[in-house]
Amino acid sequence: MYASVKDLGIDRLSVAERILLVEEIWDSIAAESAAMPIPEAHKEELDRRLAAYQDNPQTGSSWEDVKARLQNAP
Incomplete structure (x- = not known):
C-alpha cells in the first residue's frame, strides 16, 4: 500500500507547488525508465x-x- 496525498501532506501544498512536485516525480521516473522493460x-x-x-x-x-x-x- 502507499501513503495517501493527505498522509504525505501534499494536500497542503499550493497548486503550483503540487505541479512542481509532479514534475520532479516524473523526472525521477524518466531517469530510471531504461530499467523498465517494454512489454x-x-x-x-x-x-x-x-x-x-x-x-x-x-x-x-x-x-x-x-x-x-x-x-x-x-
Missing part, C-alpha cells in the same frame, strides 16, 4: 503502426495540422 505487446503495436505508415505515408496528419486542430478545439 512485447507495446513493441508489436509500434511495429504495426510503423509498417502501416511505411505502406502509406500520406495517411494521417502532419504535426502542424494536429496542433492547429487542438488549438481550435472548443
